[in-house]
Amino acid sequence: MTTARNRIAVYPGTFDPITCGHVDLVDRAAPLFDRLVVGVAASPNKGPALALELRVDLARQALAHHRHVEVRGFDSLLAHFVAEVGGGVLLRGLRAVSDFEYEFQLASMNRHLIPEVETLFLTPSEQYSFISSSLVREISRLGGDVSSFVTPAVAQALQEQWRRPAD
Numbered sequence: 001m002t003t004a005r006n007r008i009a010v011y012p013g014t015f016d017p018i019t020c021g022h023v024d025l026v027d028r029a030a031p032l033f034d035r036l037v038v039g040v041a042a043s044p045n046k047g048p049a050l051a052l053e054l055r056v057d058l059a060r061q062a063l064a065h066h067r068h069v070e071v072r073g074f075d076s077l078l079a080h081f082v083a084e085v086g087g088g089v090l091l092r093g094l095r096a097v098s099d100f101e102y103e104f105q106l107a108s109m110n111r112h113l114i115p116e117v118e119t120l121f122l123t124p125s126e127q128y129s130f131i132s133s134s135l136v137r138e139i140s141r142l143g144g145d146v147s148s149f150v151t152p153a154v155a156q157a158l159q160e161q162w163r164r165p166a167d
Contacts, residue, residue, distance in 0.1 A: 007034035009120070010087035012078055015040050016048040017154045018059045019136055021128035025093045029122060030066050037085045038063060042075035049137050049161055062151045079113040090119045095129050 009029060015022060015038070030036050040056045042048075048055065056073040063069045074081040082090065090110060092103050107119040123129070131149045140146045140158040147155050 008037065008085065008087045009033040009035070009089040009091045010037045010039050010082050010085060011091040012039040012041055012074075012081070014043045014046055014048055014133070015055050015059050016043075016046070016050055016133050017055065017136060017150060017158060018062050019128070019131050019133055019150050019154075020148075021093065021095070021124040021131040022059075023062050023151070024124050024128050025091070025122050026063055026066065026069060028125075029091050029120075030069055033089070034068060036066070036069045036091070037087060038069060038071045039078070039081050039085075040071060040073045041078070042073065044075075049141075050157065054157060058151070058154050058157055061153050077113075079110065082114055082117055088117055090117055092119060092121050094121050094123050095132065 009032070011026060011029065013022070026036065026038065038059055040052065040059055042052045050058070052073045052075070056071055059071045063071060072085070074084075076084075078090075090107075092107070094100060094103060103121065110117065110119060124131075136146050136149050137158070139149075140155070141162050143162075146158060150158070
C-alpha cells in the first residue's frame, strides 16, 4: 500500500439513516486522514427505508462541517468502490462486542478481495454506543422521538417517510 493510499479512508455503510454515532466516528477519524470518503451503499437487498439519494444528501448535510470528508453513493462491490476512490483504509465502527464477529468476517473477506487495504475499527463515544440505524428507524416508524440520535434534517426525513402511503 502506498503512503498516499494510507491517507485516504473509506467509511462504508448503508447509513439508513446516518446517526449521531456515525457523525461521531467521522468527527474522530477525519483528522487522521487527508481525505475520508463516506460511501453510502445502495444495499437493495437490505431494503433500506430511505432512498439512496436521500441518504447521501442527509449524510452530506450531517458532515458538511468537514472540509476533507466526501460523501458518495455506490452500488458496486465495496472492493471496487475503494479502488475507485483510491482508498487505503476501511473505517468500521464497533458499538459492542456483538458487532465484532460480523465485522471480523467482513474485514477478513475484504483483506482477501483488497489485500492492499487495511481495516481500522473505531468505537463510538460512550453516549452513542447504543444507537443503531435500525433502532432509530423503528422508533421513528412507531412515532417515537429520535431527535437525540440524529440531526434535525434526518429526524424530519424519517417523519416524512412514515407519513407516505405504502406502495
